[in-house]
Amino acid sequence: MIDIRNLNVVFGHGGNAHHAVRDFSMRIEAGQSYGLVGESGSGKTTVLRALAGILERVARVSGEMSVGQESLQGQQRSRDFRRRVQMVFQDPYGSLHPRHTVDTILGEPARVHRLDRIEQRVVQALEEVGLDASFRFRYPHQISGGQRQRVSVARALITEPEIVLLDEPTSALDVSVQAEVLNLLMRLKRDHGLTYVLVSHNLAVVAHVCEALSVMQNGSVVETLGVQQLRDHSPQMPYTRQLLTASFGYDRAAIDAFEEFA
Amino acid sequence: MAEGMTLRGWLLAEVPNSKWQARAQRFYIGWLEFRRNPVAMIGLLIVLGLIFVAALAPWITFSDGLEPELSNRLQAPSAAHWFGTDQLGRDIFDRIIWGSRITLYIVGLVTIIVVPIGLVIGIIAGYLGGLVDSVLMRVTDIFLAFPRLILAMAFVAVLGPGLENAVLAIALTTWSPFARIARAEALTIRNSEFILAAQVQGVGTVGILTRHVTPLCLSSVIVRLTLDMAGIILTAAGLGFLGLGAQPPTPEWGAMISLGRQYLIDQWWVPTVPGIAILVVSLGFNLLGDGLRDVFDPKSGG
Amino acid sequence: MTDSPLLRVEDLHVRYNTPTGIVNAVSGVSFELGREKLGIVGESGSGKSQTGRAILGLTATGGQVSARRLEFDGTDLLNADTRTMRRIRGGCISMIMQDPKYSLNPVMTIGAQIEEAFLVHRPSSKAEARQRTLDMLSAVKIRAPERVYRAYPHEVSGGMGQRVMIAMMMIPEPDIIIADEPTSALDVTVQLQVLAVLDDMLSDRGMGLIFISHDLNLVASFCDRILVMYGGKVVEECAATDLEQATHPYTRGLLNCLPSLDGKRDELPILRRDPSWLTDAGPVE
Numbered sequence: 001m002i003d004i005r006n007l008n009v010v011f012g013h014g015g016n017a018h019h020a021v022r023d024f025s026m027r028i029e030a031g032q033s034y035g036l037v038g039e040s041g042s043g044k045t046t047v048l049r050a051l052a053g054i055l056e057r058v059a060r061v062s063g064e065m066s067v068g069q070e071s072l073q074g075q076q077r078s079r080d081f082r083r084r085v086q087m088v089f090q091d092p093y094g095s096l097h098p099r100h101t102v103d104t105i106l107g108e109p110a111r112v113h114r115l116d117r118i119e120q121r122v123v124q125a126l127e128e129v130g131l132d133a134s135f136r137f138r139y140p141h142q143i144s145g146g147q148r149q150r151v152s153v154a155r156a157l158i159t160e161p162e163i164v165l166l167d168e169p170t171s172a173l174d175v176s177v178q179a180e181v182l183n184l185l186m187r188l189k190r191d192h193g194l195t196y197v198l199v200s201h202n203l204a205v206v207a208h209v210c211e212a213l214s215v216m217q218n219g220s221v222v223e224t225l226g227v228q229q230l231r232d233h234s235p236q237m238p239y240t241r242q243l244l245t246a247s248f249g250y251d252r253a254a255i256d257a258f259e260e261f262a
Numbered sequence: 263m264a265e266g267m268t269l270r271g272w273l274l275a276e277v278p279n280s281k282w283q284a285r286a287q288r289f290y291i292g293w294l295e296f297r298r299n300p301v302a303m304i305g306l307l308i309v310l311g312l313i314f315v316a317a318l319a320p321w322i323t324f325s326d327g328l329e330p331e332l333s334n335r336l337q338a339p340s341a342a343h344w345f346g347t348d349q350l351g352r353d354i355f356d357r358i359i360w361g362s363r364i365t366l367y368i369v370g371l372v373t374i375i376v377v378p379i380g381l382v383i384g385i386i387a388g389y390l391g392g393l394v395d396s397v398l399m400r401v402t403d404i405f406l407a408f409p410r411l412i413l414a415m416a417f418v419a420v421l422g423p424g425l426e427n428a429v430l431a432i433a434l435t436t437w438s439p440f441a442r443i444a445r446a447e448a449l450t451i452r453n454s455e456f457i458l459a460a461q462v463q464g465v466g467t468v469g470i471l472t473r474h475v476t477p478l479c480l481s482s483v484i485v486r487l488t489l490d491m492a493g494i495i496l497t498a499a500g501l502g503f504l505g506l507g508a509q510p511p512t513p514e515w516g517a518m519i520s521l522g523r524q525y526l527i528d529q530w531w532v533p534t535v536p537g538i539a540i541l542v543v544s545l546g547f548n549l550l551g552d553g554l555r556d557v558f559d560p561k562s563g564g
Numbered sequence: 565m566t567d568s569p570l571l572r573v574e575d576l577h578v579r580y581n582t583p584t585g586i587v588n589a590v591s592g593v594s595f596e597l598g599r600e601k602l603g604i605v606g607e608s609g610s611g612k613s614q615t616g617r618a619i620l621g622l623t624a625t626g627g628q629v630s631a632r633r634l635e636f637d638g639t640d641l642l643n644a645d646t647r648t649m650r651r652i653r654g655g656c657i658s659m660i661m662q663d664p665k666y667s668l669n670p671v672m673t674i675g676a677q678i679e680e681a682f683l684v685h686r687p688s689s690k691a692e693a694r695q696r697t698l699d700m701l702s703a704v705k706i707r708a709p710e711r712v713y714r715a716y717p718h719e720v721s722g723g724m725g726q727r728v729m730i731a732m733m734m735i736p737e738p739d740i741i742i743a744d745e746p747t748s749a750l751d752v753t754v755q756l757q758v759l760a761v762l763d764d765m766l767s768d769r770g771m772g773l774i775f776i777s778h779d780l781n782l783v784a785s786f787c788d789r790i791l792v793m794y795g796g797k798v799v800e801e802c803a804a805t806d807l808e809q810a811t812h813p814y815t816r817g818l819l820n821c822l823p824s825l826d827g828k829r830d831e832l833p834i835l836r837r838d839p840s841w842l843t844d845a846g847p848v849e
Contacts, residue, residue, distance in 0.1 A: 039751035039752065039753065039754075040722075040751055049458075052462055053461075054458050054461045054462060056453075057391070057392065077464075079464055082462065082463065082464030083464070085462075086462060086463075087458075087459065087462045089455040089458065089459060090455070091455055094454055094455040094456060095455040095456055095458075095459050096456055096459075097456040097460075097474055098456075098478070099477045099478065100473075101278075101281060101284050103281060104281070108460070108463060108465065108473075109463040109464070112463055112464045112465055112469070113464065134277040137277075137278035137279065137280060137281060137283065137284040138277075138278065138284070139284065139288065145608075152459075155459070155463075159463075174607040174608055174778065175607065175778065175780070175818060175821060175822060176607060176817065176818065176821055176834070176835035178821075179821035179822075179823070179832040179833070179834055179835065180834055182823060182832055183831050183832055183834070186831065187831075201751065201752065203825060204822065204823045204824055204825050205823055207823065207824075207825045208823035208824075208827075208832070230825060231825060231826065242753060243752065243753070244825075246752040246753045246755075246756055247752060247825065248781075248785075248825075249781045249782055249784065249785030249786070250756055250759055250760075250782060250785035250786040251785065252760065252763070255756045255757060255759075255760045256760070258753060258756070258757060
């Protein structure tokens with residue numbers, strides 16, 4: 001379904017050049033949930049944005065990417081791609097336009113893709129994410145962070161996509177709200193047969209949602225593994241093992257053994 | 263609206279039922295916020311007063327203020343002539359009222375020219391960046407460098423004196439700061455996640471600029487406009503004073519001061535009253551602008 | 565604890581008057597702090613940050629703080645005058661905040677800021693201040709203290725910035741540190757390394773720590789005791805090692821709804837909020 005080969009993304013020129021993604025490759029089958037894990041600066045979000053075609057104009061992108069039968073050129077994307085591939089962002093406070101009502105926010109993709117029965121789709125999408133019709137004409141500042149993130153998810157579903165890219169969708173949410181949103185995402189995946197690419201720094205979230213993952217550091221893939229290996233505590237690479245150990249909390253002996261990975 | 267619900271109830275309802283209700287509610291809350299600022303309310307009243315007076319001019323004046331009546335020259339303010347008469351015997355009160363229409367005309371025309379041009383150039387430059395940004399900003403810089411009055415004089419020298427030409431000249435020297443403001447806002451917004459989300463949806467550049475970027479730039483531009491309005495009125499008055507704007511017998515306030523200044527010592531009311539009118543209206547716009555800024559962006563204190 | 569507690573908080577309330585009524589940010593919080601690591605855990609709106617700020621008298625304008633007792637080492641904090649509070653803040657009780665990008669002055673070098681923190685509470689010569697600063701930077705495991713001394717906050721990484729904050733807050737040798745989400749903006753491995761540095765300094769100096777966070781597991785693994793807050797109240801108080809046996813439904817709910825690496829892949833149990841939690845008196849002592 002998604003095939004990326006030797007993706008490289010560079011920002012800036014000459015001495016200031018920042019090689020954000022180095023020779024990244026990934027294959028995802030339809031219906032799979034795939035995780036991209038890494039710390040800040042690992043390039044995981046850049047990969048997602050390169051796939052979505054929303055990197056800044058100054059980014060230099062090379063490599064081959066294809067989704068389904070469609071091969072992707074640079075950062076331009078066809079209308080059909082934009083219908084089939086959707087994205088949910090990290091910050092519930094920044095991913096909704098502050099001056100648009102929920103109704104406008106949800107209606108926009110439907111209008112852009114000239115779908116029919118827009119009002120019906122909007123109401124249906126709200127129901128699917130567990131929000132009732134009273135939310136339709138509210139502004140983002142009038143609803144909570146968890147509700148905003150549900151609106152983001154609803155927005156991603158309006159065009160009936162096949163693939164949803166998720167950029168740290170629950171990192172900014174309270175733990176109890178995170179559980180609700182994760183459950184929602186799992187249910188939607190089952191109900192609609194979606195393919196997920198989930199970016200997160202939280203190994204527990206990735207283990208809960210995904211079947212396989214790539215661990216990234218400084219733009220490169222350190223290891224690709226199945227979730228079961230995480231659960232068995234048997235990743236191969238020391239960096240992955242260190243991340244896994246760190247996710248269990250404060251353990252002095254383990255911390256003293258942490259390596260500095262250049 | 264539901265049976266028996268008042269307007270206020272509709273505006274304060276918990277759950278808005280339509281886009282218009284939601285918008286009206288937002289506007290109403292902004293209005294309540296604005297109302298708490300007494301100084302801003304004074305500004306609003308002055309501006310509304312200006313509009314009111316201009317609209318009702320035919321009914322609140324005794325004459326059209328244009329016909330000379332030389333037997334009545336330079337009368338002091340009295341019951342018959344509230345602000346006295348000028349050097350040609352015309353009632354100053356009437357001329358001030360009719361002049362308010364001209365002031366509004368200037369304000370309106372400048373706004374219609376300046377806001378769209380400034381917004382469009384600013385948001386395109388800010389959002390697209392790169393070469394487009396550089397070129398547009400250099401053009402803006404060129405216009406920014408011109409001293410307003412000098413350019414206006416040059417324009418008028420080429421096109422001939424007249425109110426429209428003066429307004430055009432003022433507009434051309436006023437739009438630059440608005441482009442800069444709009445550009446600054448667009449630069450801030452352009453990397454926001456809601457813009458990225460719109461791109462992911464497939465919204466085109468034009469759609470993003472009109473529906474996403476512009477609404478967020480609008481408030482800064484409007485505030486700046488009201489604050490600049492005082493300067494615009496004064497420039498028009500200045501041009502009128504120099505004889506380059508409105509031509510006699512048009513009762514433009516600046517021209518009234520110019521033609522009346524020789525009477526300042528003995529018949530002070532002739533140039534002073536139009537001067538006070540300009541002062542009050544400029545102040546009104548200024549206070550309104552301050553009030554609007556406090557409502558739109560309470561963080562920019564002071 | 566063999567000696568008397570450093571900090572005593574009894575029935576702390578923080579109220580705000582808003583156009584829509586009174587908001588009780590903190591409703592009757594009580595606890596004691598000795599030379600130990602106490603974690604205060606809660607979600608957003610639980611009042612945990614407000615509690616920390618109230619102790620230091622840093623509640624925002626408009627907030628009213630009241631308590632039956634708010635005492636540090638015998639000194640009443642509630643009614644203290646400005647002079648006393650200024651001496652206590654930094655000198656006796658210090659605060660580390662979340663993001664060093666926002667809590668360090670961007671136009672002063674790191675060295676200058678740390679020196680200033682030192683000189684305010686322990687007036688001495690510039691040379692001594694400089695030496696102490698460099699010593700402190702080494703103590704927080706910064707490998708090139710001279711370089712960092714001369715650097716500006718934006719020139720160092722997040723983890724280093726937070727260690728700089730720790731150095732700055734430790735240099736006047738306070739007795740208590742209040743850390744409000746000190747590691748939330750950092751990567752997981754860096755978080756733990758920073759906490760290790762903090763841990764060493766606390767035990768070397770015999771200090772007390774109030775660790776405010778939303779991360780229940782982190783707090784449970786790092787601290788000695790835990791307070792769980794909900795709706796401005798403390799709903800659970802226990803030793804960190806006893807967290808798994810917590811009794812209050814909110815705590816249990818929080819524990820259960822976390823996705824875990826070892827757990828099954830089913831639906832996560834949702835936390836059902838019971839309005840009675842907001843009105844109950846709190847845990848029985």
